[in-house]
Amino acid sequence: MRTVDSALVRDTVKRLCIEANCILPCDVREKLEEARSSERWDSARRILDRLVENYQIAEATTSPMCQDTGVACVFVELGQEVHIAGNLTEAINEGVRLGYNEGYLRKSVVGDPLRRENTRDNTPAMIYYDVVEGDGLRITVAPKGFGSENMSRIAMLKPSDGIEGVMDFVVDAVNKAGPNPCPPVIVGVGIGGTFDKCALLAKRALLRDANTRHCDPFYADMERRLLERINALGIGPQGFGGRTTALAVNIETMATHIAGLPVAVNLNCHVTRHMSAEL
Numbered sequence: 001m002r003t004v005d006s007a008l009v010r011d012t013v014k015r016l017c018i019e020a021n022c023i024l025p026c027d028v029r030e031k032l033e034e035a036r037s038s039e040r041w042d043s044a045r046r047i048l049d050r051l052v053e054n055y056q057i058a059e060a061t062t063s064p065m066c067q068d069t070g071v072a073c074v075f076v077e078l079g080q081e082v083h084i085a086g087n088l089t090e091a092i093n094e095g096v097r098l099g100y101n102e103g104y105l106r107k108s109v110v111g112d113p114l115r116r117e118n119t120r121d122n123t124p125a126m127i128y129y130d131v132v133e134g135d136g137l138r139i140t141v142a143p144k145g146f147g148s149e150n151m152s153r154i155a156m157l158k159p160s161d162g163i164e165g166v167m168d169f170v171v172d173a174v175n176k177a178g179p180n181p182c183p184p185v186i187v188g189v190g191i192g193g194t195f196d197k198c199a200l201l202a203k204r205a206l207l208r209d210a211n212t213r214h215c216d217p218f219y220a221d222m223e224r225r226l227l228e229r230i231n232a233l234g235i236g237p238q239g240f241g242g243r244t245t246a247l248a249v250n251i252e253t254m255a256t257h258i259a260g261l262p263v264a265v266n267l268n269c270h271v272t273r274h275m276s277a278e279l
Contacts, residue, residue, distance in 0.1 A: 002079075002135040004279055006086025009139070012277050013095025013125075016141035017072060018103035020275040021064045024055040027210040028186070028272045031247035035184060035237075044242025048184075051237065051270050062103075065271040066182075069105040070143030072096045072125040075207065081135040089127060092139075097121040108146070128200070140207060142274035148181035148267045154199055157261040163222065166191060166263050171229050173265040174246065179239020182269035186210055187230065187249040190264040192256040201252040202266035207274055210248040223249045237270070247272075 024032075032055075036048040058065040074092050078084075084091075100107055100122040107122045126144075153173040157165050170189055177185075190201025213220040226249040236242025247270070256262060 001081055001083050003083045003085050004137055006084055006088060006091035008279060009084070009086075009088060009091040009137075010095040010098070012139055012279060013074065013092050013141060014099040014102065016139065016275045016277060017096055017099025017105065017143070018062070020141045020143050020273045021066075021069050021103065021105055022062050023059050023275070024065060024271060025274060027212075028247065028270075029055065031210050032184070032270065035244040035247060039237075039242055039244050041236065041242040043240055044236045044244060047237040047240060047242075048244065055271065064103075064105060065273070066145060066269070067106060068108065068145035068147060069100070069122075070145040070273070071109060071149075072100075072122060073142045073144050073203070074125045074127045075140040075142065075204070076127065076129050077132050077136070077138040078129060079134040079136045080131050082137050092127055093123045093125055096123050096125045128204075137279040138276060139279065140274055140276040142207060145269060145271075148185065148269045151177035151181045151267045152199070152202070152265060154195065154262070154264040156195065157263055159259070159261050161261060166261070167222070167226055167229070169263055170226055170249075170265055171233070174230050174267070175233050175235070177267060178235060181267040182271075183235055183239060184237055184244045184247045184270050186268045186272045187226070187246050188266040188268065189226075189249060189251045190253075190266070191251060191262070192254040193262060194256070194260075195262060197254065198256075198262035199264040199266070201254060202264040205250040205252040206266060206268045206272060208250045208252075210250070210272070214251055219251045219253065223251055226251075 188205035
């Protein structure tokens with residue numbers, strides 16, 4: 001049994017909150033720069049130039065890439081042979097509190113969804129735990145802005161709707177979102193499970209490297225076809241037109257009931273932010 005001090009968790013989460021908001025992951029940078037090179041619309045190419053310039057300035061000055069520094073979504077893969085000395089959830093929230101204060105990041109969390117009083121420190125974090133084999137501890141912080149989060153959709157399709165029904169739903173979700181999620185987006189798609197599980201699959205899909213396709217060729221082909229259809233919509237960067245509406249489509253799946261076909265779509269904007277650390 002390996003022991004990890006909760007203070008180390010706190011300090012790691014603090015660092016990840018700041019870095020995730022100021023440093024764009026390499027895969028998303030590559031996709032933006034590829035899109036800039038291949039975009040045929042002049043206005044769209046100019047906007048992509050500005051988006052690239054924005055993330056470069058953010059990293060150079062340790063400034064947030066977006067004024068919406070999001071809800072802190074924290075994904076924890078906890079080895080079953082790890083013992084946390086202290087309270088893990090409290091340590092994560094304290095790390096978020098310190099990171100958002102010391103990093104001068106906008107505090108966007110209200111403590112109650114209807115009474116709307118700001119908690120003033122961006123807590124509580126949205127925490128997702130997975131217990132895995134071994135004695136490792138991996139933490140990923142993914143700040144989620146709500147321009148894109150508000151465009152999420154879920155549907156309980158019929159099995160008879162099949163692959164075309166799923167694809168039509170995904171494309172329609174992006175089309176209806178239009179410019180609101182600050183495209184070019186990365187599209188997370190969850191298929192299967194239950195009502196709640198497919199939504200989590202869609203959110204987890206956004207953590208996958210944008211250059212990595214699904215390990216199953218069937219779904220890898222589906223990702224490719226969806227990306228083509230979405231980019232044919234013409235929404236373009238920031239919604240001003242162009243062929244670059246999405247940078248990638250990531251699908252995650254799991255088993256489901258014989259009577260159901262749950263599908264969820266979770267979008268992320270052009271600053272698809274996430275940072276990880278192994279403790």
